[in-house]
Amino acid sequence: MTQIKRNAALVATSAVLLGLTAPLTTSASAATPSLGWTKCAGTGLDPRQQCATVKVPMDYAHPDGRKIDVVISRIPAENPATRRGALMLIPGGPGGSSLNDPSGKGQKLPQDVRDAHDLIGFAPRGLAPSTSVDCGLEHADLALSKLRPWPAPDGSVAENMVTAQRMADACARNGGELMRHISTVTEARDLDRIRAALGERKISAWGVSYGTYVGSVYSQLFPHRTDRIVLDSNDDPDPTRVSRAWLAGHEQGVEDVFPEFAKWASAPDNPDRLAGTAAGVRPLFLKLAARLDREPIPWPGANPEELNGNVLRQTLLDTLYSPSRFPALAKLILAARAGTVPPAPAAPPEQVLQNVAAVGAATLCNDVAWPASAAEYQKGVDESRVKYPLTAGMPRNAMVCAAWPTPPKQAPVRITDRGPSNILLVQNERDVATPLAGALKLRRALGDRAVMVTVNSTGHDAYLLHGNACGDETVSRFLATGERPDADVYCD
Structure with missing residues (x-):
């Protein structure tokens, strides 16, 4: 599973096109008479960014039935003479939006990429300002440590099953018909509309992140509609588990990244130093988490309003998304060891949390059937707690999907090697959310359709974020010219 800024508080296609440089479209306007572009709502946006609404079927099995809105954004290609087409910015999540990305991360793209492409963002179905959904969850169930299924301190999943039922009931009661039509396949079909x-x-x-799965599914369903596809920080495409595999991947993801945190947290010149050696950081963390399981510290303004062991574990997971977050976690650990807490972290408005949580739940639960047996989850949690104590069994536990009232409308899409060879995967070597092990499974599934750039870097999201010239230049060259490495590349 993936995670971008909006839901960080809640809880991210054979060689047909290589070397092809002739424009696919020659008009800067690209014939858009059906779209009424207007000024986008919000502040701090590039004045060139405009928004429009695309009407799509709520239910693709009945395409002439009810329509819903998907709001999109655009900054046109900066050099009409070299314009090639549109570059879709597919967000992570599920529950993330790229509506403001043409003004944001899109402006980090090299000039030749921006010259050649309209930058297109969108709010996926269910997510405001597109036609939106809301489960009306209890405030406490919006806590990250509830949305992520952390077991009880003794490892029991009984309370998680109760929570899953309560949340699923709320989504069935309050989410409306659209909740049953939010999935990765419907998002991919929306992209084609x-x-x-x-x-x-x-x-x-x-x-x-999650957008790599959306991009993979789109490339599988509409291979003849794809030009240059970059998949950055890649999800395991296992068609038997889908989102269950993403959740389980956090076990290895934490183990891949924690040594980097431990090395940083034991550096002699670190003002927030936790231990004298890197080896000493792990037992210190585990001991503190166990103590907080027994003796939580009140934390006014937080959700929940206490720092318990699972809140600390969830904070560790969130922190490992980026080394820039290491100091905040170290300060929290130091405070908790002294029996205090820092000020409660700010949270997005509850309306936003409710919307993102609903879209996330609907996507995860509609993509694939989850087991309903508490015994099956308990067995997985017990095994995980022994092998991966830092994540305490959470990655194999029961989410809201364990009690989801409706089965998936179709089987998950199997990603295969059939289609044009126009995919470039880029992946950090150490990524807590989309670990390298899962990315390699996507690479194998795509076969000759893809090559992969593995970057010697730590954190979630690889392209244009960590300053690795080799990785960034390889991806930029592909987007700008279509030139792609002949084989997989490792960027040190």
């Missing part, structure tokens, strides 16, 4: 509305014969894409 956006492509058509833009007047594009083919689209390129930069998908990040």
